[in-house]
Amino acid sequence: MSQGYPSFPSWDEAMPATYAPPPPIVHPAPRPGVYGAPRPDTGPAPRPPVPEPPVSQPPVSQPIVYPAPPPSYPVTAQQPVTYAATAPQAVSYPAPLPGYGTATIAVTMRFAPIAVLLGIVKPVLTVDGRPVRAAWKRRVVVPVDPGPHLVHANVPFVLGGRADLPVELAPGQTASLEYRAPVLPFLRGAFGPPPQRYPGLGAAVAINVVAAAALVAGGLVGFTGVGDRPGFALPAGGTPAPAKSTAFEAPTFPVAPTGPAVPKFPESSQGDAGSGLRRDAPDRKVTGATFGRDEKTDVAAPAGWPFAFRIPGSWTCVPGKIDLPETEAVVCQDRKKTGERAGIILRTCPDGCDAADRKALDQDWFVNTGGLRRVDGDTRFRQTAKNADGRYQLELGHYFTDPAGGTKFQVGVDARTSPATKAAAQKVVNDVLSQTTF
Numbered sequence: 001m002s003q004g005y006p007s008f009p010s011w012d013e014a015m016p017a018t019y020a021p022p023p024p025i026v027h028p029a030p031r032p033g034v035y036g037a038p039r040p041d042t043g044p045a046p047r048p049p050v051p052e053p054p055v056s057q058p059p060v061s062q063p064i065v066y067p068a069p070p071p072s073y074p075v076t077a078q079q080p081v082t083y084a085a086t087a088p089q090a091v092s093y094p095a096p097l098p099g100y101g102t103a104t105i106a107v108t109m110r111f112a113p114i115a116v117l118l119g120i121v122k123p124v125l126t127v128d129g130r131p132v133r134a135a136w137k138r139r140v141v142v143p144v145d146p147g148p149h150l151v152h153a154n155v156p157f158v159l160g161g162r163a164d165l166p167v168e169l170a171p172g173q174t175a176s177l178e179y180r181a182p183v184l185p186f187l188r189g190a191f192g193p194p195p196q197r198y199p200g201l202g203a204a205v206a207i208n209v210v211a212a213a214a215l216v217a218g219g220l221v222g223f224t225g226v227g228d229r230p231g232f233a234l235p236a237g238g239t240p241a242p243a244k245s246t247a248f249e250a251p252t253f254p255v256a257p258t259g260p261a262v263p264k265f266p267e268s269s270q271g272d273a274g275s276g277l278r279r280d281a282p283d284r285k286v287t288g289a290t291f292g293r294d295e296k297t298d299v300a301a302p303a304g305w306p307f308a309f310r311i312p313g314s315w316t317c318v319p320g321k322i323d324l325p326e327t328e329a330v331v332c333q334d335r336k337k338t339g340e341r342a343g344i345i346l347r348t349c350p351d352g353c354d355a356a357d358r359k360a361l362d363q364d365w366f367v368n369t370g371g372l373r374r375v376d377g378d379t380r381f382r383q384t385a386k387n388a389d390g391r392y393q394l395e396l397g398h399y400f401t402d403p404a405g406g407t408k409f410q411v412g413v414d415a416r417t418s419p420a421t422k423a424a425a426q427k428v429v430n431d432v433l434s435q436t437t438f
Helices: 115-120 201-215 357-366 419-435
Strands: 104-112 124-127 130-132 141-144 146-153 163-169 174-181 190-192 297-300 310-311 316-322 327-336 341-348 375-376 378-384 392-401 406-416
Touching: 104 124, 104 146, 124 141, 124 310, 163 174, 163 190, 297 316, 310 316, 310 419, 341 419, 357 378, 357 392, 357 406, 392 419, 406 419
Parallel strands: 104 174
Antiparallel strands: 104 141, 124 130, 124 146, 146 163, 174 190, 297 310, 316 327, 327 341, 341 406, 375 378, 378 392, 392 406
16 A cells, blocks of 8 residues: 555455565477577578667757847828829710611591590500500600511500501601591501591491481481482372382481472373373483483373473382472482482572573572583583492483473482492483473
8 A cells, every 4th residue: 555545445365475486487408409509500690780879868958049129110190191183084885876766656546526435535555565655636756766666556445446557667767657546346446647547437427327317307208419409308298108119218308398389290100191201302411321212111290390201110200399499399219229319300490580590590409519511501410420428420400491381490300320320310311301402
């Protein structure tokens, strides 16, 4: 146990009181010749002595030499750094491409006066899909790049009205366009160079005319003339409809006759026996065709009239009326073809029937005396290849004296047919002229 420390119980085996070293180990002597000493001539060569390394001495400590401190400098206050003011440099950008933004598209959007409700709807206008602020009746100018563009116009909340127009512009070019909204639904808008037409306007006007005609009292079937000419009309009642006659297709002219009562006479008389037709009348015409000698015709002989005249075999005549003072009227029409008709008037010329009287009567009958052609001192006519309704129209004004009583009359004819059947109108007009030439 170590001295100075407390003793603790030992778990080691107890050693004997006396200790003796162990006996030496004795090895047997080697047998001769086997493990004997090595022979001098066969033993290994002696090894050279290995030099012992010199005993190293601890190195002698050298003093550490430190460099001299840098020289001290005087401490001075820091001076503020000042910068010279310089003008900002202009930023340069590359030059724009030639023609960039130099083209324009100008669009004016309109709606028909008959479609006034469209005025409360704001129209839509886009150029290449980009919305453009637009308004009705205002010219909108949009700067664009030269090249192809797609312009679209539309009326919201309306069934139809869409219109697309591709345009291609050169540098500096302006495309002036006009958009017109349709009058009826399910129609596309009209888009292009001005002026454009309102799609469906004709049909809308026709619908309104038919609706207004249905409200007109009297149920008259009219025959209107050029401009404001008083219209021919059948009597409101008491006149039977012609046999096999279709409805008389013409705008209603609701006027009351101011002249004498309409004469009663047969619709037509087959042949010329007792009809008053003059077979020996001179053949006269203002233009076009006349009835042939063997052509099938009927004779219209109004009661009280000083003459009769021929009409095509498929035509019939009935009494009519017109809003002219002291004037009698007859309306003749084709039984099978609607729109093939003629109106004939007869009225007395004032005493003397001079140039001033005739001028006043012509003004009443023709209304617009422009385009009249003079045949002789008693006859004038006007021919229209296609009037506003697309019909052929031939008008006649002729003065004659009744040989029986010496009364001077004015007879007028306004005949209208399709352009393809204008010969029928010409034959009626020419035959009235022939039968009133005495």
